[in-house]
Amino acid sequence: MRNYKNVIAAYSIMIFLIILVGIFQSWSIALTILNYCLISAVMTIGANIQWGYAGLINFGIMGYTALGGLAVVLVSVEPVKKAWQVGGLNILACIWIIIAIIFVVKFILNRFDKSKLRNYSVASVILGGIILLRITAAPGIEAIEAIDPAKTGFLGGMGLPVLLSWIFGALLAGGLAFIIGKIALGLRADYLAIATLLIAEIIVSIIKHEEWLARGVKNVTGLKRPAPYEIDLQASEWFVNLVAKFHSTKLNLINSASEKQEALTQMVIEASSIYVKLCFSGLFFTVVIILLILTQKALYSPWGRKMRAIRDNEVAASAMGKNVVKEHLLIFILGSAIVGLAGAMMVTNDGLFTPTSYRPMRYTFVIWVMVIVGGTGNNFGAILGGFVVWFLWVEAAPIALFLINLFTAHLPETNSVKVHLIESAPYFRFLVIGIGLLLIMRFRPQGIIPEKIVKQ
């Protein structure tokens, strides 16, 4: 039990901080932060599996997150029938062409020996394929994007329940990770980092610019939700009664009936938003717990020990007959699938899909900071890192603003330095995260909660 003391202490402090936000700012903000912390925790579990268990450096987290988000659109949005009628055939034909290109390339690669001729023929097949794709797709895409461009202008999804998209997002991200892993896993650590960073960038640019797929930069809004809507809640009787019961002492203090009604309406509006967020928190919490149990089990299983052996000494592990390449690929897929799941959760939570918001800073590097600050190789650490860093990321601006006001209190309101500093308060989050990362790397490279090796 002694070993868990640090963990429990660290988590208690974190929960205390979130409660503080609830008291000083508002409970709605506190719950928003909590939800994002939980989503970040899922992402860090994914990144930690890759980096902590296997030592694979994956800077492509942004790409998998975006793909998870795309999955929500593809699964839960109602299909746009008209668009399918006018352009569906072209798109399906394109998919067949892509499959054909892959098979032809594979055939050439397998059948012929390495030579210049082979390289040129592969290149020409791909080039010809791209030209063919563009010719086939162009009229279809144009037709699809012309259908009610203000509202749809895309193929839509399958119209299934949104929770299914979480699984689909994980599968999609895992599938992509399989392809990327096949291509890039043989590279040296820092090459792998750069390659994954760039591939993620390509994925996001495809999602951004292919408007027939998910409206691209025009965003998809009003996505389905696994939780009830605020407006429905406010209209339902049981919820109003519940709120009235909850606040009965406060309401009883008010004498006039009209004022009472007004206060109650206000409370119901507030409570409905909190209720919805609590629903999300519950869902996310369940996911985190399930993942935590699975990953802990895996870490202390023979498979987990094998992964650590491969991480610590690849040559020795392969000398013992472990298939390093296969295991790396497997863990790359697993970690990416979890990140994809997190991406789907995030879009579900927001209720909208905005491809422009996927930036490497926010979705790759901050997640990495979370893993490193929390503790690589330790799931509890990684999750804590997700909580701590997300909390700092959100709360750095208000705290910076408070400190700036405190230290410049003696200056007049119009002082240019003061005005400039107050304007740039939001950017202090980068400073806090950066300095935090540098300090942790220097003085506690194993993270807040270090990896625990259990001798069996």
Added chain:
Amino acid sequence: MDFLNAIIVLFNFTVIPALAYGSQLALGAIFVTLIYAVLRFANFATGDMMSFGTMFAVILTYYFQSLGIGLGVLPTALLTIPFAILMMILYMLIIDKFVFSYYRIKKSPPVQFAMVSVGVMFVTQALIRIIIGPSDRIFLDGEKFILKATEFKEMTGLAEGITLKSTQAITIIVTLIVVSIMFWFLNRTKTGTSMRAYSDNEDLALLSGIDPKRVVLITWVIAGILATIGGVLYGLDKSYRPFVYFNNMLPIFAAAIVGGIGNPFGAFLGGYVIAFAEIFVTYAYKRFISYLLPEHLEPDSLLQLLSTDYKFAVSFSILVIVLLIRPSGIFKGKVI
């Protein structure tokens, strides 16, 4: 005549912009490659360091403009570059002293260095945004064009014109000067040779009495010069916006790796490879082809291989292909 027109169209819309853009990438790529060769890590703060140097040039340009100091037809920014370089080198040396040197002495693995440089990236980005803000700034003054399309048409009597922006000419000329001085320094001077020796084999270099501190210092000085000049040239040509500089890091990495990381000459050429590929693949050839073909064969479509939205994607795809087929880069990396 049609053939000449076709060539001029191609020259005006692809070759000139690609040369300018390639020069900017090349400077950044040499910066990446030098750090990689001598200090042995992939510097993820590259884009932001370039942005940091440019920020000083922007601020000083505004200051000089307010004082009325200028270069006439040339942009004032050229005058501020030396001061910006000094500030940049100072910043890099401070960062090196307090951050990187610790890991260098400890001989940490490159991955740890890369993560540390991510920390530096965050801090640099924060400083830039706090000092100058995230907005778009144009700090170009002086003459905008050397040659305008209409003037060219009048001179030659052709249907198509060539536009040469002064920033493009400045970019190409300054890059050539800086890069040739740098290669002369690396290949012909004793200090340059000692740097190459240190990069090739650290232990052997130490044994032969090369002072590692001096090598590191000089590397940062050269890096500061390259980063600032590259950043200012890009900012003059387009505009100065911190977020764009961060994104530029990606094609710069691509250029450095395509050219063979650790090989400055490879990085120099890699910059142009990436720039030409980006522009040639995303250029719409309709006008070019319509001059070459007889009138009744004129194409309807734009004849564009990929839309310009995929500019970055092209360079990244090239990088991925190079990594797959020839991970040491086109020009055999790690020689310096």
